[in-house]
Amino acid sequence: MDSNGYSDPFVKICLKPDMGKKAKNKTQIKKKTLNPEFNEEFSYEIKHGELAKKILDISVWDYDMGTSNDFIGGCQLGITAKGECLKHWYECLKNKDKKIERWHVLLNDNTVKDTDD
Numbered sequence: 001m002d003s004n005g006y007s008d009p010f011v012k013i014c015l016k017p018d019m020g021k022k023a024k025n026k027t028q029i030k031k032k033t034l035n036p037e038f039n040e041e042f043s044y045e046i047k048h049g050e051l052a053k054k055i056l057d058i059s060v061w062d063y064d065m066g067t068s069n070d071f072i073g074g075c076q077l078g079i080t081a082k083g084e085c086l087k088h089w090y091e092c093l094k095n096k097d098k099k100i101e102r103w104h105v106l107l108n109d110n111t112v113k114d115t116d117d
Contacts, residue, residue, distance in 0.1 A: 006032040008063040009072060015044055016055045029063045048096050054078060056089075060106055073106025 008029050015023040023044070030036035046054070055078030062070040075081075077089045088102045 004032070007034060007036075007072070008032065009036045009060055010063055011038050012057075012059050012061060013042060014057045015046070016057060017053075019044075019046075048093075052079065052093055055080060058104075071108070073108045075104045075107060 008031050010029040011027040013025050025042040027038045027040045030038070055076055057074065057076055059074035060072040062072055064070060075085055077085050077092070079086075079089065081089055084102065085104060088100065088104070092100050
């Protein structure tokens with residue numbers, strides 16, 4: 001939260017191991033809110049068999065003009081995930097070409113902190 005009591009959050013997603021620029025996406029910044037909703041979709045051109053070897057990093061950031069953005073939290077979906085994140089990943093792999101939506105708890109964990117823009 002910024003000094004005004006709000007945040008300017010946005011989400012970064014990255015499919016790893018990195019596939020270059022096409023693996024990274026960002027949502028729009030939601031100005032002055034503590035309860036953002038991001039109704040944006042991103043897709044990747046990847047063979048279904050290769051997807052099982054990937055990890056999807058999802059991180060939420062507070063945009064700060066003139067200074068570095070603040071990491072809020074994130075999660076990872078992939079074969080190395082645990083609990084609900086792992087279940088979600090398996091469900092995505094099992095249901096090719098189907099949209100699978102889930103809520104996840106954000107962790108303030110350096111494993112999901114990707115500072116590359």
